[in-house]
Amino acid sequence: MTQTPIPYLFMRGGTSRGPYFRRSDLPEDRGKLAEVLMAVMGAGNPRNIDGLGGGNAVTTKVVMLSVSEEPDVDVDYFFAQVAVEKREVDFKPTCGNMLVGVGPAAIEMGLVAPKGDVTPVRIRAVNTGALVEAEVQTPGGQVRYAGDLAIDGVPGTAAPVALNFMEVTGSQTGAMFPTGNPIDVIDGIEVSLVDVAMPMMIARAVDLGITGHESQEELDAMPALFARFEALRLKAGERMGLGDVTKSVVPKVGLIAAPRAGGHLAARYFMPWTTHPTLAVTGSQCLAACALAPGTVAAGLAVTGASPFEMQIEHPMGMMDVRVKYDTSDGFAFLSAGVTRTARLIARGEVMVPEGIL
CATH class of the missing domain: 3.10.310.10 (Diaminopimelate Epimerase; Chain A, domain 1)
Incomplete structure (x- = not known):
């Protein structure tokens, strides 16, 4: 039996980084999926010496993408937070920094076709149900990574990726203040x-x-x-x-x-x-x-x-x-939020899953 290769892109999204996969290339079963991701990232070691992780929670993040079946949504974004020193994977949260790389990755993978100089990509965060529209620079039909935008925590400059978040209130609990109290x-x-x-x-x-x-x-x-x-x-x-x-x-x-x-x-x-x-x-x-x-x-x-x-x-x-944007005409309502960040494709290829896992 030999190791199993899985194609991936390795990207920086905002101030985080990690592998981006097609969801269809990974197991559907969550337990088996967790085993694969822990092996890929080297979970259970402070240096993640036997995987792609970087020994920090911002460098043990995984993105899985698929064409969405929902109307008016281009891509489903499924996120996993792999632990560093523990052999654990959390599928509950999402990650906004890794989300910055979703639009570029979807275009690179052929899940979304570029449209002019700026390609809008509508994204559904599978973990939370949130909807986000990304604006990706695509002059000449190619994702542009070089640019003049600097973000604190990342050296140099890169092309901007604008994210516009919709329906963010009550992402997992259904209310801005789940207990009903501001304090x-x-x-x-x-x-x-x-x-x-x-x-x-x-x-x-x-x-x-x-x-x-x-x-x-x-x-x-x-x-x-x-x-x-x-x-x-x-x-x-x-x-x-x-x-x-x-x-x-x-x-x-x-x-x-x-x-x-x-x-x-x-x-x-x-x-x-x-x-x-x-x-x-x-x-x-x-x-x-x-x-x-x-x-x-x-x-x-x-x-x-x-x-x-x-x-x-x-x-x-x-x-x-x-x-x-927010409204105070009838109490307080948080309407929408947006950020502009950068992303970069660092590597592409195959990551090897050890024998016996797949």
Whole structure:
């Protein structure tokens, strides 16, 4: 018996990277699929030495694509978060950074035909049901990766990929505030439990003993901090109707503070057992919604403006801009969000699955 080859593209999407597959090239059974993805990424080792992973949660992400059967949708985007040191795969969340590469990858795979200088690609996130339209640069019928847009956390510049998110409120729980409250108190700590693009537990950094301006390395060296907010997160998951989230990366954790670098809000985003080096695209939308909604833990910390509004959120490596629209005519309603990021095709070929798995 020999190893089994599976064709793939290896892409950077935003500030994450990983393999992009055709869904049809992988097992349908979730258990078998998880075994394949853990082997591909080298899960269960801090360096992912026997796979494609990079020893960090932002480099152990997997994208699986297929032509959508839904009307007015081009591509179904199925995401998997493979653990680094554990042999686990979480199929519950989505990833907004890897989503940046979906449009280019779909065109490269022949799932979507290029249309003029800019090709719109309508994407359904299988994990959450969210709808997103990507605008991909395709002059001459080819995906263009070179460009002038710089994003914090990625060296150099590249072509812009605009993402417009629709129907982001209540992505997994059905409501922006799943408990009905803009603030809940868990073990004496005020938190906002928010579900916009990604379910999150958001708290003031100072309430957990930090400033909210620490570096990724400083935060990852604080095991007591992680232990404290993990205990809160488990209770938050139950209150949000997500059940036992012990082995799930959802809800994510955001700790916020007043801005210091000219932005509208400072945030540190956790995945949740390590610190994100920058900020997740989905998390940025949830944080922006929390900042704009009245009565949340962001009150008094965030600088806000009238809709439509481009919110700048400070993260460990710079800033992320989030375009938001909201309505306050009858309470608060978060309408839509958008970001512009970059992607790059790094490699294409076949990844080998060890003997005995397939």
